[in-house]
Amino acid sequence: MNTVLRLESVCKSFPVADGELEILKDVNLSLSKGExxxxxxxxxxxxxxxxxxxxLIEKPTSGTVWYSDSDVTSASDSSLAALRKEKMGFVFQNSLLLDDFSALENVMIPLMNTGVRKKDAQKKATELLDRLGLAERLDHRPFELSGGERQRVAIARSVICEPDIIFADEPTGSLDEESQILIENLLLSLVHEKGLALLLVTHNEAFASRLEHRYILSHKELRAYEE
Ligand SMILES: Nc1ncnc2c1ncn2[C@@H]1O[C@H](COP(=O)(O)OP(=O)(O)O)[C@@H](O)[C@H]1O
Ligand SMILES: [Mg+2]
Known part of the structure; x- marks a missing residue:
């Protein structure tokens, strides 16, 4: 199997004034390429x-996190940082862009940081932004974009290096419908055409129903979601 990510018996508690606050209990999850x-x-x-x-941003209190068949639960911060940088993309509800750079530059920079030549990075970033309906916004700086446009740029930036897996935390939460659809379609095409894995937290029923696996987190436990 092409398992990208596996969580095994993951528990998480946070220390609080009068003891421990248990958030996750015995969570199991496995995700393969193209799912x-x-x-x-x-x-x-x-x-x-x-x-x-x-x-790999937080550590579990107990349990194991596997990344591509390696147990990374106790890996060093520097090796986790390298793994995140090279293999993972992150999309949050309000992702931040670099204010002093254009939309195009915001998307090109991560690719150039991996050694890709400026001209090639520019071409790839332009194509991606075009797919997200931003062909006319390449030279705009973040303050000249709407919230939905900024989020589309942020998504382009997080997928430009073609990570193995994308983590998205309510990526379309506060967006207009046009942005929602463009973002959904891009993420789904990356999964189904490029074989990326996607772990998505969302309230958006329609989007959730287009993915292979559906879960609900309730009373600290993760279960299959039944409609
Ligand atoms: N660093 C932390 N310290 C203490 N409690 C936390 C911390 N992070 C999250 N929590 C608590 O864990 C619970 C779950 O938070 P979160 O994962 O953000 O939930 P959700 O994303 O489902 O809204 C909340 O009660 C939150 O207050
Ligand atoms: Mg949340």
Whole structure:
């Protein structure tokens, strides 16, 4: 199997004044290349915490996180940072862009940081922004873009290096319908055409129903979501 990510018996508690606050209990999840999984759940149920653990940003209190058949639970911060940079893309609800750079530059820069030549980076970034309906906005700086346009640029930036897996935390949460559809279609085409894996936290039923796996997080546990 082409398993990209696997969580095994993951538990997470946060220390609080009078002891421990348990958020996740015995969570298991496995995601392969070319597959998407959605997670729904009430506000405060632990969805973002679960996503941060899967994305190697937070450590579980107990349990194991596997990335491509390697146990990375106790890996050093520097090797996790390298893995995140090279293999993972992140999309958050309000992603930040570099204010002093154009939309095109915001998307080109991560690719150039991996050694791709400026001209090639420019071509690829232009094509991606075009697919996201931003062909007329390449030279705009973030303050000259709408919220939905900024989020589309942020998504282009997080997928330009073709990561193995994309983590998205309510990426279309506060967006207009046009932006929502463009973002959904781009993410789904990356999964189904380029073979990326997608772990998506969303309240958007229609988007969730277009993915292979659906989960609900409730009472600290992750279960298959039944409609
Ligand atoms: N660093 C932290 N320290 C203490 N409690 C936290 C921390 N991060 C999150 N929590 C708590 O964990 C619970 C789940 O949060 P979160 O994962 O953000 O939920 P969701 O994304 O489903 O809304 C909340 O009650 C939140 O207050
Ligand atoms: Mg959240």
């Amino acid at each position: 998407g999984a959605s997670i729904v759940g009430k506000s405060g149920s632990g969805k973002s915490t679960l996503l941060y653990i899967a994305a």
